[in-house]
Amino acid sequence: MIHRKLSFVAAIGLIAASALLGAAPAHADETETEPPVVELVLDVSGSMKAADIDGETRMVVAKRAFNDVVDALPETTQLGIRVLGATYGGKNKKLGCQDTQQIVKVGQVNRVAAKNAIATLQPTGFTPIGLALRSAAKDLEGAGAARRIVLITDGEDTCTPPDPCDVARQLAAQGTDLVVDTLGLAPDEKTRKQLVCVAQATGGTYASAQSEEELTDRIKQLVDRAAKPVPVTPAVVAGAKDCATAPLLDAGVYTDRELIGEHRFYRVAVAGDQELRASVSIALDRPLNRDYGILLKAATVDGRELVRGVDAGSGRSDVLSAGLRWSLTRDDEEEEEDGTAKKSTDTVCLVVSNSFASATAARAPGMPVELSIDVVAASQAPDAPGLGRGWLLLFVLALAGLVAGVLAGWLTRWWVAKWGVN
Amino acid sequence: MRSFLVTAGAAAFVALAAAPALADPSDGPTPIKGVNTVGTSFLTAVPIAPEQPVEVDAVTGDYLYWSFPAEAGQRPELNIAVTLPPAADRTGSQSWTVEVFDGLRRRQACVAGEQSPVVAATATEVRLGCRLRQIRSWAEPWDGDPLPGTYFIKVSTELPEKDLGLPVGVTLDLTAPTGDTGADQGELSAPLFPNNKPGKVLTSTPAPAAEEKDESFGLSMDWLPDFSSRWVWTVGGGVLAAITGLIGFSWTRKRRV
Numbered sequence: 001m002i003h004r005k006l007s008f009v010a011a012i013g014l015i016a017a018s019a020l021l022g023a024a025p026a027h028a029d030e031t032e033t034e035p036p037v038v039e040l041v042l043d044v045s046g047s048m049k050a051a052d053i054d055g056e057t058r059m060v061v062a063k064r065a066f067n068d069v070v071d072a073l074p075e076t077t078q079l080g081i082r083v084l085g086a087t088y089g090g091k092n093k094k095l096g097c098q099d100t101q102q103i104v105k106v107g108q109v110n111r112v113a114a115k116n117a118i119a120t121l122q123p124t125g126f127t128p129i130g131l132a133l134r135s136a137a138k139d140l141e142g143a144g145a146a147r148r149i150v151l152i153t154d155g156e157d158t159c160t161p162p163d164p165c166d167v168a169r170q171l172a173a174q175g176t177d178l179v180v181d182t183l184g185l186a187p188d189e190k191t192r193k194q195l196v197c198v199a200q201a202t203g204g205t206y207a208s209a210q211s212e213e214e215l216t217d218r219i220k221q222l223v224d225r226a227a228k229p230v231p232v233t234p235a236v237v238a239g240a241k242d243c244a245t246a247p248l249l250d251a252g253v254y255t256d257r258e259l260i261g262e263h264r265f266y267r268v269a270v271a272g273d274q275e276l277r278a279s280v281s282i283a284l285d286r287p288l289n290r291d292y293g294i295l296l297k298a299a300t301v302d303g304r305e306l307v308r309g310v311d312a313g314s315g316r317s318d319v320l321s322a323g324l325r326w327s328l329t330r331d332d333e334e335e336e337e338d339g340t341a342k343k344s345t346d347t348v349c350l351v352v353s354n355s356f357a358s359a360t361a362a363r364a365p366g367m368p369v370e371l372s373i374d375v376v377a378a379s380q381a382p383d384a385p386g387l388g389r390g391w392l393l394l395f396v397l398a399l400a401g402l403v404a405g406v407l408a409g410w411l412t413r414w415w416v417a418k419w420g421v422n
Numbered sequence: 423m424r425s426f427l428v429t430a431g432a433a434a435f436v437a438l439a440a441a442p443a444l445a446d447p448s449d450g451p452t453p454i455k456g457v458n459t460v461g462t463s464f465l466t467a468v469p470i471a472p473e474q475p476v477e478v479d480a481v482t483g484d485y486l487y488w489s490f491p492a493e494a495g496q497r498p499e500l501n502i503a504v505t506l507p508p509a510a511d512r513t514g515s516q517s518w519t520v521e522v523f524d525g526l527r528r529r530q531a532c533v534a535g536e537q538s539p540v541v542a543a544t545a546t547e548v549r550l551g552c553r554l555r556q557i558r559s560w561a562e563p564w565d566g567d568p569l570p571g572t573y574f575i576k577v578s579t580e581l582p583e584k585d586l587g588l589p590v591g592v593t594l595d596l597t598a599p600t601g602d603t604g605a606d607q608g609e610l611s612a613p614l615f616p617n618n619k620p621g622k623v624l625t626s627t628p629a630p631a632a633e634e635k636d637e638s639f640g641l642s643m644d645w646l647p648d649f650s651s652r653w654v655w656t657v658g659g660g661v662l663a664a665i666t667g668l669i670g671f672s673w674t675r676k677r678r679v
Contacts, residue, residue: 179462184587196483196586205462207481208587210511217589221479230465235621250628252621253465269627275563275611279527281464307564311529316580318485319463323526325563345627370464372527374617382560382608386645387652389602394659401663405670413674 036146037078037106038226039136040219042066043153045085048123048185050154054211058154058185059123065215070114072220077227080106080139081114084132085125096126097159100135129157130167133198137171137178146177146233148204148226150219154185156194165197169285172202173257173365177233181222184208185215201285203318203368234370239264243301243349251374257366258282263353267301268373271345272328277374279309279323280352282367289357290314296322297351306348312355320354327378460592461487464527465618467574472498476594482507482516483586486577490596491615494559494570495603498522499535501595502550502577507588512543514582520550521578525571525614530554550577556601560608571614603650 048059066081073079081104088099103117133149140147157164172178181204182195192208199206205222209215234255240246246265258264270276280296293312299305309322326348352369456475461467467487470476480486492498502520506512519538522530535551554568561567577592647653 189584192586193583196583203463205481205484206587207483207589214589217479218481224459225462225466228459228461228466228468232465232618233620235623237621237623248624248627250622250624251617252619253617254621269624277526277614277617279616281527309526309528317578321464321523321527323524323528325526327563347627371621372616372618373621377611379560379563379611380608381562382606385607385647385652387647387650387656388659389652389655393655394662397659397663398666401666402670404663405667405672406674407670408667409671409674412671 038148039080041082041151044083045127047155061212066118068216069219079109088125097128100132126158128159129164130162146230149180152183156191168198169201180204182206254371256369258369259366260356266350275327275378281319281321281370283319293355294320295353298326299349472598482588488575495600496598497556498598499553503593504548505591509544512585516581521576523574559606
């Protein structure tokens with residue numbers, strides 16, 4: 001008897017364990033993508049000598065913060081470190097503006113080597129932020145799915161042109177998924193404006209640090225956020241100017257660029273018993289006029305509108321998005337009722353347009369568009385609810401019962417009176 | 423033989439009970455692990471579950487994204503508290519906004535809660551809230567009603583440019599009480615979960631898959647609504663009608679003296 005009980009318990013345990021183990025990988029492989037990579041770009045220009053953070057120089061504080069961050073790094077993080085203005089101490093601007101080196105190669109971090117490299121840094125030269133960003137983007141090329149640069153500086157670019165903000169926008173437009181987070185060390189107004197612009201241009205974030213603690217916390221935050229894998233790398237697609245030449249898209253996530261005021265067309269094949277689901281987001285990567293809107297329209301190939309998704313906004317925002325669902329209606333289906341309706345495949349045009357406006361930066365590259373498309377089985381339109389609820393329902397049913405009872409009683413009395421039998 | 427059947431039955435029950443517990447981290451008696459990360463876009467939104475404590479550090483000006491799953495009949499409600507940076511560092515008033523989007527990134531209305539409060543430069547904390555409409559089990563494709571699937575929470579700030587980048591602490595509390603679950607008859611064929619796979623540009627229209635018709639007449643119980651309070655009301659109404667029917671019948675009889 002005891003044996004039987006034991007085997008019973010063991011069987012339950014085994015099956016529960018297999019259920020646990022069997023279910024876990026199914027969740028995991030949905031998000032299995034390449035590990036993201038991060039490069040920290042540190043300004044080591046002459047201005048870092050200023051001793052205005054908790055009575056110590058910016059350089060000393062930045063070095064300590066970097067050491068803390070390197071110590072706290074998760075094992076799997078792919079990290080590189082690049083410096084700018086670290087070697088050339090002369091006055092020649094042309095030479096000084098070429099001054100940027102990668103001191104830690106992108107990869108799993110060797111803590112000791114990274115700390116040694118940081119320890120030797122001396123605040124020296126110019127601040128070529130634009131060039132450093134370009135070089136950092138090159139360092140990260142081909143590595144990982146999502147690429148993130150964390151730019152830490154205390155002063156504005158002293159090597160413009162090119163404006164680092166334009167450089168950032170160009171870099172973001174060249175590849176996919178390059179994000180620049182910026183961190184200002186006790187920044188002045190001009191530095192702040194430049195860093196905010198760089199962050200906005202790539203969908204990154206800006207933070208300012210007035211103390212060592214703030215600096216360390218923020219770098220850790222950014223590295224943590226960057227270390228999380230992105231669920232999908234969107235495919236690059238170029239929308240067309242009209243529906244006839246538009247690319248035919250399968251279900252999935254896409255990225256594109258759209259100029260202010262431009263219309264972009266895409267096509268999706270939707271079978272008669274399927275439902276189209278589409279959503280689009282446009283990132284606000286530049287200074288824009290206060291009010292704006294986005295329109296996602298589904299239309300037939302000949303231009304008849306089927307359904308639209310809209311959203312509008314005003315003020316500060318990172319992204320504006322709209323979505324829609326569409327499936328063939330019963331009426332449409334009956335029109336072509338000759339047995340083919342269920343099997344026929346419609347081509348639906350998706351048109352993405354916007355009503356952004358900008359006084360300064362309306363030119364190419366366009367604004368980043370993220371388009372996500374799904375085609376699922378269409379849902380059946382239901383009948384009215386079969387069941388009721390509420391006091392009114394009870395009252396009506398009770399009243400109907402009462403009336404029916406009285407009628408039945410009268411009918412019985414009449415029956416008995418007429419026929420004399422019960 | 424009998425004990426085998428019992429074992430198999432019990433095992434099947436355990437397996438069934440284990441499966442949903444895995445799917446939804448909010449189930450089960452174990453205390454829920456808190457979340458202290460946040461996403462910065464729709465794609466990187468950090469998934470959370472109702473009742474899961476969320477606490478993150480961020481800076482003013484960050485756009486914070488989380489996502490949560492919701493089912494038909496639920497009325498998700500979220501409350502957010504933000505600890506603001508020291509008043510000495512700030513120069514003007516700030517406007518904080520919480521927005522909720524469905525799985526198709528369509529804006530969802532908040533029916534209650536302070537969605538977009540403005541705080542003075544001297545305030546130390548700001549509280550935001552949003553309660554969604556009850557999630558419907560079905561809606562027409564042209565409709566923007568809340569449907570089962572993923573929901574995205576986005577927190578953003580409007581503030582003087584000088585006040586950007588200062589540290590804040592954000593806590594979020596999400597609840598999803600269940601309301602009248604039988605209000606809608608229909609069912610969505612697939613919840614609005616984002617289909618996160620890389621896209622592919624096709625060269626020709628895919629041929630529609632020739633699917634076999636598996637129409638099982640008679641045996642299907644799909645037409646029968648799931649159990650909800652409506653069953654109780656309707657059956658109760660029937661019983662009440664029967665009783666009042668008897669009362670009505672008795673009124674027409676002669677009273678015995």
